Amino acid sequence: MSNNTLMVQGTTSDAGKSTLVAALCRIYARQGVKVAPFKPQNMALNSAVTPDGGEIGRAQAVQAQAANVPLSVDFNPVLLKPQSDKNAQVIIHGKVFSSMDAQNYHDYKKIALDAVISSHQRLQENYQRIVVEGAGSPAEINLRAGDIANMGFAEQVDCPVIIIADIDKGGVFAHLVGTLALLSESEQARVVGFVINRFRGDIKLLEPGLEWLEQHTGKPVFGVLPYIHGLHIAAEDAVAVQQQVTDAKLKVIVPVTPRMSNHNDFDALRVHPQIDLQFIYASQLQQTELPAADLIILAGSKNTRDDLAFIKAQGWDSQINRHLRYGGKVFGICGGYQMLGTLINDPLGIEGESGVSQGLALLPISTELARDKTLTNQQGMLSLNGKSVAVSGYEIHVGQTQKDESLAAIVNINGQLQGAVSDDQQVAGCYLHGLFDSAQAVELLANWCHSELSEHVEFSQVQERAIDTLADVCQQHLDLTKLEQIMNNWSNR
Numbered sequence: 001m002s003n004n005t006l007m008v009q010g011t012t013s014d015a016g017k018s019t020l021v022a023a024l025c026r027i028y029a030r031q032g033v034k035v036a037p038f039k040p041q042n043m044a045l046n047s048a049v050t051p052d053g054g055e056i057g058r059a060q061a062v063q064a065q066a067a068n069v070p071l072s073v074d075f076n077p078v079l080l081k082p083q084s085d086k087n088a089q090v091i092i093h094g095k096v097f098s099s100m101d102a103q104n105y106h107d108y109k110k111i112a113l114d115a116v117i118s119s120h121q122r123l124q125e126n127y128q129r130i131v132v133e134g135a136g137s138p139a140e141i142n143l144r145a146g147d148i149a150n151m152g153f154a155e156q157v158d159c160p161v162i163i164i165a166d167i168d169k170g171g172v173f174a175h176l177v178g179t180l181a182l183l184s185e186s187e188q189a190r191v192v193g194f195v196i197n198r199f200r201g202d203i204k205l206l207e208p209g210l211e212w213l214e215q216h217t218g219k220p221v222f223g224v225l226p227y228i229h230g231l232h233i234a235a236e237d238a239v240a241v242q243q244q245v246t247d248a249k250l251k252v253i254v255p256v257t258p259r260m261s262n263h264n265d266f267d268a269l270r271v272h273p274q275i276d277l278q279f280i281y282a283s284q285l286q287q288t289e290l291p292a293a294d295l296i297i298l299a300g301s302k303n304t305r306d307d308l309a310f311i312k313a314q315g316w317d318s319q320i321n322r323h324l325r326y327g328g329k330v331f332g333i334c335g336g337y338q339m340l341g342t343l344i345n346d347p348l349g350i351e352g353e354s355g356v357s358q359g360l361a362l363l364p365i366s367t368e369l370a371r372d373k374t375l376t377n378q379q380g381m382l383s384l385n386g387k388s389v390a391v392s393g394y395e396i397h398v399g400q401t402q403k404d405e406s407l408a409a410i411v412n413i414n415g416q417l418q419g420a421v422s423d424d425q426q427v428a429g430c431y432l433h434g435l436f437d438s439a440q441a442v443e444l445l446a447n448w449c450h451s452e453l454s455e456h457v458e459f460s461q462v463q464e465r466a467i468d469t470l471a472d473v474c475q476q477h478l479d480l481t482k483l484e485q486i487m488n489n490w491s492n493r
């Protein structure tokens, strides 16, 4: 029996599981409870690096911040990083285990389950409470056999489950009742109640529905969370909607590629009131033109060569060249940095078919993908435009990049130089993710693009405020006393 584990499952993806888990972590932390977030299995290309050099889903890093505890690979023992439509890299306890297709993955579920259970056990020994996030929906009956992400996990550790549903999408009662109906009897019994998320409008109109739901299912609704506008909590996987900036001093575009990774690198730029950052999606019907901008950023990628081919197929390579002819700047992060070079060689076929790709040839660097993955948190200095500022960030890559001796580096980590800027100062890049989380780095980037930002925005503070707001809203709208009673009754069963 696990008397200190509570699980949040959703009726759909993006129902609000990650944010509810983050809010509960913050609420328990405020009460002085030592709490850990946990997601048995995550599928995401947004990851974070733990102090011991492991890799976990980004959402668990945000939840750990909410819980005020250092990152651990036990918070997300299984991470699947899709690198093509059919294939994903499997990370177990923070390290690459293998690369496999969906069929193989099912064969190897036992290993994943052992990893999940051992991590959960360690957390139980070290934390007073564990708040678990499910994945997608527990009603995916085709995935139920051998499941470790939703009810399979809850049944294994015998924990209570809350189900959250997004009312903004419509059909909330059907989602909740339907999800419940598709669960087995013992699974239904562990659903202790519901949370309705993203409600806007008059609660009076919703109340009869809530009463019906409680009567029909015999389960309480713990509360209805309002739609919160402009909340900047790192989205787990979906690239958040475009923002509107009226007083933009810096216009940035990010071409979106199919295997773009760590798009949370852009969160700090997106929340800045003087930066207009747009993600540019390729249209299926016609070629998408990259709009005019001061800066184009090429993001990280889980499959650098395929994403590079995608960029070329859109004709974006020649549009990037045109942008440079007009005096624009280009910055590459990790996979995006690799693309700026002359060659990317994958002799072992680590990311797909083995072979060599011609890069965009905007920097005299070349990259070879190796078997070992670099996973580190780093602190150093970022230099651009003749100025240097302190930055911190993290590296997640298998590529090893060689550069011309004469080319200036832009990052100095304890005397180790990395990254590069072109002689004409128009093109730069480096391996560090997260470097724009520092306000100084954002301001330096803007200076490099000949613009001045007068507002100083420290992203970590924005994120902290967002977590606090979320926790406040949940404290106000959820019946946490009832939840606590249910948790106690559960452990005394």
Ligand SMILES: NC(=O)CC[C@H](N)C(=O)O
Pocket: 261, 262, 299, 300, 301, 302, 303, 304, 333, 334, 335, 336, 351, 369, 396, 397, 398, 399, 400
């Ligand atoms: N994080 C990244 O962008 C990784 C780039 C590339 N796929 C590598 O592993 O080297």
